[in-house]
Amino acid sequence: MASPFPGMNPYLENPDLWTEVNHRLLTAIADAIAPLIRLRGGKPMPILSEIPAFDYNILISRSNCRPQAQMYGFSLRQKILCFPLPLKSGEVEPNVDLQNLLMGVYERAGFDLAIDYIHEPVPPFKKKEDRVWADSLLLAKGLR
Numbered sequence: 001m002a003s004p005f006p007g008m009n010p011y012l013e014n015p016d017l018w019t020e021v022n023h024r025l026l027t028a029i030a031d032a033i034a035p036l037i038r039l040r041g042g043k044p045m046p047i048l049s050e051i052p053a054f055d056y057n058i059l060i061s062r063s064n065c066r067p068q069a070q071m072y073g074f075s076l077r078q079k080i081l082c083f084p085l086p087l088k089s090g091e092v093e094p095n096v097d098l099q100n101l102l103m104g105v106y107e108r109a110g111f112d113l114a115i116d117y118i119h120e121p122v123p124p125f126k127k128k129e130d131r132v133w134a135d136s137l138l139l140a141k142g143l144r
Contacts, residue, residue: 001112003103004141007079008056010121010134012106017114024109028101033085033094055126056080058098064089076130117143 003009012021054073060083061069072081080099087093106112117138125131138144 011115014122024105062086
């Protein structure tokens with residue numbers, strides 16, 4: 001069964017599941033880009049300014065543009081954005097379809113069998129309007 005959410009599934013953020021989700025998603029990303037690149041090392045970039053107010057953020061930092069970076073923000077109700085994966089300067093940047101990778105992880109791991117959509121996710125929704133929206137979505141899909 002596919003995830004009922006159009007983008008990020010907040011139920012996957014449950015601490016009981018997140019370690020496995022994170023591990024599988026990182027593996028899926030590595031598998032998706034492995035034919036295009038070889039893994040490279042580097043230091044993480046510190047965040048020097050305010051993070052935009054989105055539910056989820058993807059920070060893209062190119063070594064030749066630091067301290068500048070690009071922030072891709074999206075809400076719970078949106079599909080997860082594709083983003084370019086920075087490599088060495090001058091190299092073609094592969095696009096990472098994180099939405100597709102996460103949906104594949106969800107299906108292969110059978111998370112639909114591990115998640116009880118009757119209850120609120122852990123951690124709970126931050127905004128009441130997201131809780132109402134998710135309840136309506138899950139009702140429409142027969143999961144509540």
